[in-house]
Amino acid sequence: MSNNVLYDAPGPRTRRNTLIASLLAGVLIIVGLYFFVFRPLQDHGQLSMQLWGPIIDPGNEYFSPLWDRMRDGWTATFKAAILALLASFIVGTGLAMLRAQLRANKGRRYDDRPRLLSAASYYGSMGASGISRVWVEFFRGLPVVVTLFLVGKIADNYLQWDPLWTVIVGLTLYNGVVIGEILRSGMAGLPTGQREAASAVGLSAGQSIRLVQLPQAFRIMLPALISQAVVIFKDTSLGGLIVGYEEALRVGRGIVEVLNNSLPMYLTVGIMYMAVCYALSKLAEYFQRRTRRSGLVAVAPAAAVSALELSIEASGEPIKEADIPAQARAPR
Amino acid sequence: MSILIDNFDLFANGLLGTIRLCLLAAVGSLLLGGLIAAFRVSPLPPLRALGTGYVTVFRNMPLTVVMFLSAFGLPPLGVNEASFLNVPGLNFLIPQLGNNAFFRFALIAIVLYTSAFVCEALRAGINAVPTGQAEAARSLGLTFTQNLRNVVLPQAWKFAVVPIGSVIIAMIKNSAIAGSFGVAGDLMYTSDVLVSQEGLPLLPVFLGLSGGYLLLTIPLGLFLDAVERRRAATIR
Structure with a gap:
């Protein structure tokens, strides 16, 4: 200090x-x-070996069944988190590319096509732009609980699939949109020269997005993307609560029902969550420092950087577009 | 559609429950978050460590776990009903505080969780104020308090207001966890009951449910965008 x-x-x-x-x-x-x-804790007997023994004492009769179940629970948590992360990345990247492409199409006249086709292209791209915008605003504004609830109920009534899929689809509906917005604002924040140079060497709008803008957006936004991975990881705990997916917290809950050691058990689950999320957020910080050093993003206004850091870390809320240009506009 | 209209008062009540929960939680987490932020920027290392520890713990735990700890971990500690939150006067405005123990536990969990994020927003705001500002203030002979009140905090607030707003939006969304967790009487809980117990069709209930949350989150988001644009215009 x-x-x-x-x-x-x-x-x-x-x-x-x-x-x-x-x-x-x-x-x-x-x-x-x-x-x-x-x-x-002491006065209410919460530190007694009767409650903690099954968790920390290998000699306890419950120790190994408890940790066997916990291992299954954490495996399920990681499986859901990794699959949801992959799905969100795929959806998010697609959405970001689509929206950037539609944005580039804005104002294009399509004079190279027959009249009917050009009108169709024009209005089609306008409509798609509107629909994707509404889609993004809709799912960005909803709690993940609500998307999980929706997918869960649909799964109950029509799909009858494994709750794992419900968790993945529910989390992807929200996080795909958020990751899409992160990438989109990363692209929007690039210096205009990047886009201009791409079109100057004859790249089409799509090529410019795919080959020039998106890769840079990924690099700049890596810390934000990792933070979003933390959010996804934390949100898998909702899967057990809402759709009955057997992840770590739900396993913990099952153990509490048998051993009646609510405080020690939930603390243990919480500490394990903490360890993983802490490691991930340190990773995000490391990449943030590296990106800043590499000069890809100007260090310039400290304000914008920390505001960005925050909007990334604090909530998984997509970064406000205004933050990015502030950083990227004046690269040094 | 008629289902939505027939049950309008149920949805409205649920939305009101969510708004009440969020208002209380916002006030609580701003206060607690402010305190923790003061710890984190204090010159005393032990206080800083306490603040850092708090933020590390609550930012890295899912809110669901915090809620389990609050609802099932506090009662064995003698905080049976969390009835210290049943504040006379306030429970008249917000009846859930008086008659719904789960509402109180959910409130505690949301406040504990959100204040870690509020603290980070405030701290980053303070650190975003250029050092030269405070140095100039000190060289003019301003005392610590004057410096804080007239120079640092007004600027820090400008930097922090949008991130805090994002935290509040996230909090509104997170409050839905309370409803799917237990009898919180909020919008999520109401909708869950309507579908799971009363067997109403999913689509209209989902429309009411999502409409309620969007009604809260989208205007706030637009407002923040506007604030951000104005701020960006005035700062440079």
């Missing part, structure tokens, strides 16, 4: 005061944790 906005570089007296206050605060925090976390 040396060059913090809020504080000057500390002098000897401030350093001393900080040290004293830090010690005080540290003691206060430890005392607070003791009285407000440890004591309630």
